[in-house]
Amino acid sequence: MSSLLKTADTPILKKGFIYEMKKHSLLYLMCIPALVLLVMFCYIPFGGIWMAFTDFNVVDGIFGSEFVGLEHFEFFFNSSMGWKVIYNTLFINVFSIILGVIIPVTISIFLYEIGSKKYKSITQSMMFFPYFISWVVVGAILYGFFSSDVGIVNSLLESLGLDPIRWYSEPQYWKWIVIISNIWKWSGYNSIIYMAAMSNFDSSLYEAAKVDGASKFQQIIRLTIPMLKPTIVVLVLLNVGRIFYGDFGMIYGLIGNNPVLIEDVSVIDTYVYQSMRTLGFSYATAVGLFQSVMGLILIIIANRAAKKFNDGEGLF
Amino acid sequence: MIHAQKQPFGDRAVTWVAYIFIGLFALACLYPLLLVVSVSLTAEHEVARNGYSIIPKVFTLDTYRYIFIQSGTSILRSYGVTIFITVFGTIGSLLVTSMMAFALSIKSLKYRNHIAFISNFTIIFSAGLIPWYIVCVNVFGIKNTLGALILPMMFSVWNMFLLRTYFANISASLFEAAEIDGANYFTIYWRIALPLCKTGMLTVGLMYALTYWNDWWHALIFINDKDLYPLQYYLFNILSNVNAISSGRIPTGAAASITLPAETVKMAVTMITIGPIMFLYPFVQKYFVQGVMAGAVKE
Numbered sequence A: 001m002s003s004l005l006k007t008a009d010t011p012i013l014k015k016g017f018i019y020e021m022k023k024h025s026l027l028y029l030m031c032i033p034a035l036v037l038l039v040m041f042c043y044i045p046f047g048g049i050w051m052a053f054t055d056f057n058v059v060d061g062i063f064g065s066e067f068v069g070l071e072h073f074e075f076f077f078n079s080s081m082g083w084k085v086i087y088n089t090l091f092i093n094v095f096s097i098i099l100g101v102i103i104p105v106t107i108s109i110f111l112y113e114i115g116s117k118k119y120k121s122i123t124q125s126m127m128f129f130p131y132f133i134s135w136v137v138v139g140a141i142l143y144g145f146f147s148s149d150v151g152i153v154n155s156l157l158e159s160l161g162l163d164p165i166r167w168y169s170e171p172q173y174w175k176w177i178v179i180i181s182n183i184w185k186w187s188g189y190n191s192i193i194y195m196a197a198m199s200n201f202d203s204s205l206y207e208a209a210k211v212d213g214a215s216k217f218q219q220i221i222r223l224t225i226p227m228l229k230p231t232i233v234v235l236v237l238l239n240v241g242r243i244f245y246g247d248f249g250m251i252y253g254l255i256g257n258n259p260v261l262i263e264d265v266s267v268i269d270t271y272v273y274q275s276m277r278t279l280g281f282s283y284a285t286a287v288g289l290f291q292s293v294m295g296l297i298l299i300i301i302a303n304r305a306a307k308k309f310n311d312g313e314g315l316f
Numbered sequence B: 001m002i003h004a005q006k007q008p009f010g011d012r013a014v015t016w017v018a019y020i021f022i023g024l025f026a027l028a029c030l031y032p033l034l035l036v037v038s039v040s041l042t043a044e045h046e047v048a049r050n051g052y053s054i055i056p057k058v059f060t061l062d063t064y065r066y067i068f069i070q071s072g073t074s075i076l077r078s079y080g081v082t083i084f085i086t087v088f089g090t091i092g093s094l095l096v097t098s099m100m101a102f103a104l105s106i107k108s109l110k111y112r113n114h115i116a117f118i119s120n121f122t123i124i125f126s127a128g129l130i131p132w133y134i135v136c137v138n139v140f141g142i143k144n145t146l147g148a149l150i151l152p153m154m155f156s157v158w159n160m161f162l163l164r165t166y167f168a169n170i171s172a173s174l175f176e177a178a179e180i181d182g183a184n185y186f187t188i189y190w191r192i193a194l195p196l197c198k199t200g201m202l203t204v205g206l207m208y209a210l211t212y213w214n215d216w217w218h219a220l221i222f223i224n225d226k227d228l229y230p231l232q233y234y235l236f237n238i239l240s241n242v243n244a245i246s247s248g249r250i251p252t253g254a255a256a257s258i259t260l261p262a263e264t265v266k267m268a269v270t271m272i273t274i275g276p277i278m279f280l281y282p283f284v285q286k287y288f289v290q291g292v293m294a295g296a297v298k299e
Helices: A002-014 A017-023 A025-053 A071-078 A080-113 A117-132 A135-146 A152-159 A171-198 A203-211 A216-241 A248-255 A259-265 A268-278 A281-309 B009-040 B044-050 B062-070 B074-105 B112-124 B129-139 B157-168 B172-180 B185-196 B198-214 B217-222 B231-246 B252-257 B263-298
Strands: none
Touching (some): A025 A071, A025 B074, A025 B112, A025 B129, A071 A080, A071 A281, A080 A117, A080 A171, A080 A216, A080 A259, A080 A268, A080 B009, A117 B009, A117 B263, A135 A152, A135 A171, A135 A248, A135 B231, A171 A216, A171 A259, A171 B009, A171 B263, A203 A216, A248 A259, A281 B112, A281 B129, B044 B263, B062 B074, B062 B263, B074 B112, B074 B157, B074 B185, B074 B198, B074 B231, B074 B263, B112 B157, B157 B263, B172 B185, B185 B198, B198 B263, B217 B231, B231 B263
């Protein structure tokens, strides 16, 4: 009996922690720079989460400041601004997800129908370009469109005999301007993902459909879209998992410091940044923590859903 | 013959709709950029009178001359900052990322899944902006340093996993042969894996370079010193002043103290910011397409 245990033990000992560290020491050393960066910028900040439950002041430090429990969270949920930024974040994200599926899928299906290689590659290059420019540059372009005096849109309205609109002081349009800018920037990129999925489709299915007399429209509805469904589901679930995260760069890049517009398009991320200055570090930390926790819960649910849908293949 | 038959009307309609839709969408993506180019090349008085237009009616290079010669060194300095962080950031990122990606691609590495989890976890949960900011400023002291524009972006978990798929495609027998010859893992990485993954390195390197070039957010958070403004943040400052004044809610006294740049200057600065991207785009586009596709297949 004892000899049996011994033989079973030796290989385990041999493959123990120290043995592994010696054997692959160089490989582990090669991971260290990246791990140090992760610890510095992702793991050490976890300690600062404690601020959400205290009244942080610089003198007493993160762990010396007075404990206040859930006070900051109560304040957030009792304030009208709290609900407003949650609503704005969800509104912008939900419509970005919906249009962000419909338009790129349409693009990739139509690109598939285009016979001319030259037309295809030129248009594809044009559609991919917005991905390469920053939100600040998109903001500059938007200004060219919506500026009251020199903008293209007002010139167009005037030439149609309509009254020009002072876009930069009319907040009601801006949620949609933000959503459309977002779709404009990402459609080319997302359509590449769908094109990648389509390049793996079995072409004999289309041959068979043609022989059976299916029209192109029927092939798109009955073959292409059902076969794209797994890709669509994974991308949608990934985005649903991030639905509580707003795009700080997008909002600030497009709106800048405009005090009139910011209230209507402020998302949780920009609200955290603004309230850091006005309502203090602790409160802003609490709002950020609410966002992170909601994000964690949703991504776990989304991952479960993806596994169910894709035979065990999760999102990560 | 099937080819000889004329396609039914429905099919031709689908093709036509495809050509028109794609053409219009592609134009919608290009048009704004042409507008920027055109306005930056138009005389200021013409823009002020007739607004933005896609064709420069009064062509001039004065705006660019003004920016580079008259407006002092600030924009050139910003250009320098952006080039510095893009070059050194990309080199650093590539080293850090590829070393870990290579290590995690070796299947016999026992704790590779643990390390992958440590990396992945940072994607799904974060401490949030404020704790991160306080640690960066109070513990690492990176406020108003070039490090603030490089270090926080130096390692992207997503890019690491993308690069790992490239390393994992190298045949393991090549590594084994080198091991028998007495090469250690670092030599294998440097001499065999990296040269075989040139495309992957180029793809990931370009993705990092684009991130550094386009970053202005870290400057917004960490940089007050005007000498350290990257180009994108320089542009952001011009625009956000214009934006705030257009809202009409800034007190006139405050508005008067801010000098508004001319329309053409705004567009010329925008052009200077995206110029290098536009110039390199035809050559680098295919690597980005490849990167997106490789990432998509992985997911």
